[in-house]
Amino acid sequence: MKKLVAAAAMGLMTMTTGALAGGHENFPERPIMMMVSYGAGGATDFQARIVTMTAGNEDALGMPIAIINKPGAGGRVGWNWFATQAEADGYTLGAYNIPHFIAQSIEGGVEYSADSFEPIANWGADPAVFVVAADSEFNSMSDVVDYAKANPGQLTFSGAGLFVGHHIAALQLEKAAGVKLAYIPNNKGGAGAMKAVIAGEVLGGVNNLSDAFRAREAGNVKILGVFDLERNDFLPDVPTLKEQGFDIDNASVNFRGVMVPKGTPQPIIDKLAEIVPTMFENGRVAGKMKAGGSPMHIMTRDEVLEMWAAREQTLKELLAGL
Amino acid sequence: MTDLPRTQHIIASGLVAAVGITVAYVSYTQEPAAAFLFPRLISTVFVVLALWTFGKAVLGHTKVGNGLDRRSMMNILPGLIVALIFVYWAAKQLGFYTASTATFFILLSLYDPASHNEVKSWIKRVIITAGFLAVMYGLFAKLLNVFTPREIFF
Amino acid sequence: MEFLAYFGDVFTPINFGLLLIGTIGGLILGATPGLSPTMAVALLIPFTFRLEPAQGLILLGAAYTSTVAGGAVSAILLKIPGAPANIATTLDGHTMAQKGQGARALQLSFLASAVGGVFGVLLLIFLTPVLAQWALAFGPSHLFWLAILGVTVIGSLDSSSVVKGLLSGCIGLWLATIGFDDIMGAQRFIFHSSVSGGINVIPALIGLFAIPQVITMFAKGRKSLDAEVLTVERHPIKDAFREVFSRTRALTIGTLSGSIIGLIPGVGGQIAGLVAYDQSKKMSSESEKFGTGHSEGVIAAESANNAMVGPSLVPLLTLSIPGSPTAAVLLGGLLIHGIFPGSDLFDNYPDVAWTFINSMLVGQILMCIFGLYVAGLAAKVAQVPNAVMAAVVLGLAVFGSYSVQNSMGDVYVMMALGTGMYFLERFGFSAAPLVLGLILGPIAEANFIQGSMIANATSSVGQYFFTGALNLTLITIVVASIAYSAWMELRSRRYTTKDDAIEKEEALS
Numbered sequence: 001m002k003k004l005v006a007a008a009a010m011g012l013m014t015m016t017t018g019a020l021a022g023g024h025e026n027f028p029e030r031p032i033m034m035m036v037s038y039g040a041g042g043a044t045d046f047q048a049r050i051v052t053m054t055a056g057n058e059d060a061l062g063m064p065i066a067i068i069n070k071p072g073a074g075g076r077v078g079w080n081w082f083a084t085q086a087e088a089d090g091y092t093l094g095a096y097n098i099p100h101f102i103a104q105s106i107e108g109g110v111e112y113s114a115d116s117f118e119p120i121a122n123w124g125a126d127p128a129v130f131v132v133a134a135d136s137e138f139n140s141m142s143d144v145v146d147y148a149k150a151n152p153g154q155l156t157f158s159g160a161g162l163f164v165g166h167h168i169a170a171l172q173l174e175k176a177a178g179v180k181l182a183y184i185p186n187n188k189g190g191a192g193a194m195k196a197v198i199a200g201e202v203l204g205g206v207n208n209l210s211d212a213f214r215a216r217e218a219g220n221v222k223i224l225g226v227f228d229l230e231r232n233d234f235l236p237d238v239p240t241l242k243e244q245g246f247d248i249d250n251a252s253v254n255f256r257g258v259m260v261p262k263g264t265p266q267p268i269i270d271k272l273a274e275i276v277p278t279m280f281e282n283g284r285v286a287g288k289m290k291a292g293g294s295p296m297h298i299m300t301r302d303e304v305l306e307m308w309a310a311r312e313q314t315l316k317e318l319l320a321g322l
Numbered sequence: 323m324t325d326l327p328r329t330q331h332i333i334a335s336g337l338v339a340a341v342g343i344t345v346a347y348v349s350y351t352q353e354p355a356a357a358f359l360f361p362r363l364i365s366t367v368f369v370v371l372a373l374w375t376f377g378k379a380v381l382g383h384t385k386v387g388n389g390l391d392r393r394s395m396m397n398i399l400p401g402l403i404v405a406l407i408f409v410y411w412a413a414k415q416l417g418f419y420t421a422s423t424a425t426f427f428i429l430l431s432l433y434d435p436a437s438h439n440e441v442k443s444w445i446k447r448v449i450i451t452a453g454f455l456a457v458m459y460g461l462f463a464k465l466l467n468v469f470t471p472r473e474i475f476f
Numbered sequence: 477m478e479f480l481a482y483f484g485d486v487f488t489p490i491n492f493g494l495l496l497i498g499t500i501g502g503l504i505l506g507a508t509p510g511l512s513p514t515m516a517v518a519l520l521i522p523f524t525f526r527l528e529p530a531q532g533l534i535l536l537g538a539a540y541t542s543t544v545a546g547g548a549v550s551a552i553l554l555k556i557p558g559a560p561a562n563i564a565t566t567l568d569g570h571t572m573a574q575k576g577q578g579a580r581a582l583q584l585s586f587l588a589s590a591v592g593g594v595f596g597v598l599l600l601i602f603l604t605p606v607l608a609q610w611a612l613a614f615g616p617s618h619l620f621w622l623a624i625l626g627v628t629v630i631g632s633l634d635s636s637s638v639v640k641g642l643l644s645g646c647i648g649l650w651l652a653t654i655g656f657d658d659i660m661g662a663q664r665f666i667f668h669s670s671v672s673g674g675i676n677v678i679p680a681l682i683g684l685f686a687i688p689q690v691i692t693m694f695a696k697g698r699k700s701l702d703a704e705v706l707t708v709e710r711h712p713i714k715d716a717f718r719e720v721f722s723r724t725r726a727l728t729i730g731t732l733s734g735s736i737i738g739l740i741p742g743v744g745g746q747i748a749g750l751v752a753y754d755q756s757k758k759m760s761s762e763s764e765k766f767g768t769g770h771s772e773g774v775i776a777a778e779s780a781n782n783a784m785v786g787p788s789l790v791p792l793l794t795l796s797i798p799g800s801p802t803a804a805v806l807l808g809g810l811l812i813h814g815i816f817p818g819s820d821l822f823d824n825y826p827d828v829a830w831t832f833i834n835s836m837l838v839g840q841i842l843m844c845i846f847g848l849y850v851a852g853l854a855a856k857v858a859q860v861p862n863a864v865m866a867a868v869v870l871g872l873a874v875f876g877s878y879s880v881q882n883s884m885g886d887v888y889v890m891m892a893l894g895t896g897m898y899f900l901e902r903f904g905f906s907a908a909p910l911v912l913g914l915i916l917g918p919i920a921e922a923n924f925i926q927g928s929m930i931a932n933a934t935s936s937v938g939q940y941f942f943t944g945a946l947n948l949t950l951i952t953i954v955v956a957s958i959a960y961s962a963w964m965e966l967r968s969r970r971y972t973t974k975d976d977a978i979e980k981e982e983a984l985s
Contacts, residue, residue, distance in 0.1 A: 334902075418874075434698070
């Protein structure tokens with residue numbers, strides 16, 4: 001019996017010392033967790049699961065990544081948790097959505113800002129589009145703006161919430177067209193906002209390109225414009241807002257990627273920043289993403305840092321008027 | 323109606339009313355007002371109903387609910403204390419599996435009608451506890467891959 | 477007839493295996509006193525995380541179906557209703573068992589359950605697609621009133637006191653507002669870091685339904701289950717078949733009233749059995765025989781209980797308004813997989829929706845077959861000592877609520893709500909309206925806010941919420957349900973004497 005206890009104690013000690021003494025060369029030694037601040041099955045969760053599915057491969061991290069959902073309040077719950085309670089040991093990753101979390105931190109009332117996180121890599125970019133019901137009288141963005149000019153403040157249109165990409169797109173449209181619109185945020189995200197358009201509760205809506213693409217395939221909506229710099233491969237026939245004469249850039253495009261909390265050891269950040277983008281480039285990942293109608297846009301850590309800084313600048317100007 | 327349930331009803335409905343009034347106070351004073359529109363609506367109804375219930379309890383008109391007699395209270399107390407210690411302290415500090423095994427065994431010893439003096443009934447308790455631990459570990463650690471806190475022990 | 481296309485999916489090895497596990501497990505869980513269907517389904521949800529959406533729902537649906545039927549076993553043999561829904565079954569079923577006709581009573585109850593259940597699911601199959609299209613007509617104002625309706629109907633009809641029922645509903649609505657608000661992102665009522673993300677529905681459900689049962693078991697102290705188990709003698713199934721189908725009146729009344737009650741959001745199964753029992757007693761030519769071991773009583777009560785299961789999912793699958801606490805738990809199971817019920821479900825995930833619904837149909841048959849065989853065994857499980865039961869349920873509740881999102885805060889919330897609910901229940905408050913408040917609260921609020929925003933942009937708030945046929949109909953039902961219950965409470969003094977109240981509570985615990 002004594003021997004057994006001694007052996008168990010020895011075992012325990014080696015386990016703990018092994019974990020403590022190990023440098024960062026062997027990272028990762030155990031499975032990694034990635035926090036997604038939206039519910040399971042939403043676009044962010046869906047894509048996060050696809051892009052991390054090859055993490056366990058020997059040429060990637062060699063350890064699987066498990067997705068943990070912490071949904072609520074447009075992502076604030078998850079990001080608050082990530083900024084304040086997540087351990088900065090490299091085993092806790094988080095998914096970011098730009099412009100959402102930057103816009104929320106500018107608005108205030110949350111415990112994070114762009115400085116709370118260290119980006120690793122970007123995997124996707126989902127532009128916002130303007131949709132109307134299939135039987136709507138609007139056929140172009142100028143029809144929409146003309147109606148809004150004739151009925152100021154009465155053009156109701158839905159979006160996924162306040163201080164998310166859709167809201168930014170709405171603010172940009174108001175500013176560029178110089179009209180007052182009635183933006184109706186929906187608490188069920190893009191899916192709920194789309195339902196409001198199809199059911200005729202609102203006259204139009206801003207929605208994700210991928211969801212709008214599917215709804216158009218089903219014959220439920222018309223897509224009038226893309227809030228991006230260029231036309232999208234999924235919708236080559238839909239003009240951008242800029243082509244239709246509105247000065248709107250890509251500030252509302254929903255960028256999705258991976259980040260870690262501030263304070264994560266630099267060697268681990270470097271290692272992740274090196275491996276994670278190659279993981280996204282995997283052919284199986286690209287195939288699955290395309291099948292799901294999710295546009296990919298891979299960016300390295302340096303590119304993301306630049307994009308975050310640029311986005312913060314634009315959003316501060318845009319939201320200053322609120 | 324005897325006095326014990328009546329007093330208990332007054333305390334219970336008083337507490338509910340106090341919660342209601344606090345909620346209403348917070349809803350009507352906090353900003354931004356737009357975010358508290360719905361809480362204002364419901365807390366108003368809440369306070370009205372809670373005061374009504376409280377009034378009925380004070381007047382002794384409460385018809386439903388029997389409160390707790392002394393014997394049930396004494397029966398509940400040890401189990402509830404063990405359960406609360408388990409959830410609010412032991413689960414995190416000792417690790418889920420250690421804490422739940424200990425809790426399981428203590429609850430069994432407290433409430434199982436079998437004799438406390440016979441070795442046989444103690445063996446039975448240990449076996450049931452071990453079986454429970456095995457099933458929980460199999461279900462949650464192996465099948466569901468839940469990474470439960472394993473602070474000191476396991 | 478779209479549902480026929482997905483029948484094959486029910487019989488894939490994994491799906492069918494899960495259906496079998498859910499059915500047999502559900503029968504056993506249902507037969508265990510104190511494990512209500514809602515609680516059984518809530519405790520099962522963490523196990524569906526790793527499954528595909530359709531598979532998870534098959535497991536939950538099968539468990540829902542068979543726990544309701546399994547509850548009859550302990551009701552008949554032990555005079556302890558396995559679930560509140562089985563109270564009416566004890567009246568005649570246990571008397572029959574005392575006369576030595578336990579097997580007959582069990583056979584009748586499972587056959588009647590299957591008939592009622594199949595009818596209920598067929599109703600679900602044919603009504604849901606129609607209503608799902610119609611559901612688009614429900615705008616924010618209508619959904620707001622519908623959510624309020626769900627809370628008030630269950631608060632006023634299901635509780636023994638209208639005021640306390642509605643008050644429980646208010647507490648639930650308030651709990652739902654804790655955390656960040658969805659639209660503005662403002663923090664509300666965050667008095668402890670555990671609730672900073674709001675109250676997660678699944679741990680809350682586990683706590684509200686499981687913990688009061690655990691404490692109730694504590695309250696009984698160190699004593700063994702004193703209910704006597706009656707010996708069951710053989711009874712040919714053929715006779716039971718003949719008897720069930722010759723009692724067409726009881727069977728029809730039970731099935732119809734169960735189906736209708738199931739369709740009303742908020743009412744749920746608790747009262748279906750009692751209403752059906754009462755109605756068939758009134759309409760029977762042998763009404764004096766009721767309560768003396770009369771087969772009509774068992775048939776009416778049990779066919780109603782299971783007929784309620786299918787229709788109770790109609791409001792959930794079409795309008796995303798869960799009609800009963802159990803349906804609310806199923807909603808949690810759907811949302812975990814990112815599926816919003818409603819027209820979206822049938823448009824984008826027809827395979828999930830139809831496989832699930834079909835599995836419930838097959839499940840009714842399986843439930844009946846296994847019920848007849850398992851009945852004897854299930855009665856044994858019903859004798860698991862209180863102490864073991866309490867400790868197992870506590871353990872499952874803690875592990876289950878932790879595993880929802882690996883959060884200790886959820887476990888704390890679960891325990892706090894559960895303990896509080898036990899004491900509230902002792903003073904006449906009930907869990908069902910509180911749970912519906914908690915679940916329907918966000919739906920009510922979001923639609924209220926969206927409705928007022930649309931109203932402010934186009935017309936006025938009063939006009940938007942208080943005009944239109946659908947709005948007025950819903951408001952009328954809300955007012956009528958409260959008025960009716962208040963009137964009943966004053967007139968017939970529903971549970972005036974303390975003994976009545978005790979009797980009801982004893983039956984429930």
